[in-house]
Amino acid sequence: MENNLTPINEDPFPIKIGIIGDTDLDTTISLQDRMEYAVCTPFGKPSDVIIEGLIDGVKCALLSRNGRLHDIMPTNINYRANIWAMRKLGCTHILVTHTFSSLRDNITPGDIVVPHDLIDHTTRRAQTFYDGAIGSPFGVCHLPMYPAFCERTRQHLLSAAQELDLTTHSKATVLTLEGPRYSTLAENNIYRSWGADLLSMTLCPEATLSKEAGILYAPIGLVTNQECWCAKQPISTTQEIIYVFKNKVAKFQKVLSKALANISKEDWSQDILKAKILVCSKFANRNI
Template identity: 55%
Template sequence: MIRIKCGDSNLDPMPIKIGIIGGSGLDDPDILENRKETHITTPFGETSDALIEGEIAGVKCVLLARHGRKHDIMPTNVNYRANIWAMRNLNCTHVIVSTACGSLREDIRPGDLIAPHDFIDRTTKRAQTFYDGSENSPRGVCHLPVFPAFNDRTRKLLISTASELGYTVRDGGTVVAIEGPRYSSRAESNMYRQWGGDLVNMTICPEVVLAKEAGLLYASIAMATDYDCWRIGCESVNVEEVLKTFAENVVKIKKILTKAVENIAKEDWSEEIESANQCVCKNTMSADM
């Protein structure tokens, strides 16, 4: 059973281990050296697939295919709790992910990369917390603050890594998370735009929330693959279009994430990790308090 360590702070340098969760097209185990498959059964069930442990430039990493390596798990049925719990169980300190999104803005074009900073959750069927009162869950109720939603230091590092490689990543964006697996109606798409959404996606929630609840430093590289259906004169989004755009640009995301692993490992994250853990401790209520 994993417990967030509360109490006295420990700011000694911590060994970095990075979880990578890949969406469509970014679950290639060949990015890892010395890899081995690990199967973990969590208190919340099975992970989407085997976890592939290995190294990138000598940095320990864990790779997981969000939808399974056969891409046969629809967004609602992804076991987000098991996936994030397993990352924590394997002592990951960071989780960096890729995700495909529809663009809700004219200036975010298909193929563009974005490092989102916030979300609007429109999902309705997904477990949002580890602290659910079940026998094997952590004790108490966690009233998790989700500002900032993403770990900003990790997010900024992904942006600077992209720049180092000669790629442009948009700094910030609000992702509207929808249940799926269907795409939006035009009325919904326009409503999300009025709300201030920049992207629409089916997997960012509850993944980002659970990562924060697990004390992990989480950031995402999102790729705009289409204009959803709000844009007059454009063909409505379809799977063929999404996969084509993603395939044409996925190499950029692979290079950014693998180089980011090296760059993350060069820095001391002890204070950031401690702060992430204390955030959970300070916002969990239980009879032990």
């Protein structure tokens, strides 16, 4: 007799981890069964091809946020296409890397930070998939943003960095600027008064779109410089910021590899289901 029962140990939501980061993201990662895909989405093309493969046996999909030539400025990144492509490829998680500028004395260049909250100070970026345009999903999604990130996934990034004995900050609030310019001293002082600890040009709307896509998202970042509020040191040049990043990128990749290996060992079916239900329960349209 044919047995149609699902095996007890079969995961209804198989893990696949998207990794979005900076240029040269895949150069220090050992990727098996490598394949490159040009993914089409209702929102246009992602920043670059998506590289799929296995990292220590874990299914992963890698994407360079600014393009592999780093030729897309922060405002012009097609965040919606990037996240939709990850969703289309079946990613259950997205781990992301960012570079941060520090607004605090105790957070210094070279430190690793696993943020817990965000402030979106951008003005020119599409914030939602549900914008009423042709090809967009139907309805309006009023998505809660507390917590800002998947806490369970965030803890895996934090644990991985701590296991590697890297100087790591377990909490921080990141304010996303429009860019590509850096902020003024007066702006720095305003952001500090708002409770921001770090500045980024790319965290938003990537984080909110991932949540809207029902994907478990968590960021980890490298502090590359102090912002201009800090009179103790000269303002870093772009070349110095790039040097700090390239000097730490190998350790960064080790954190990601360790985190995704640990994530893959656990049962995430309830978390994945809750993330999808959260989105489905937050619609407002004439049929509700």
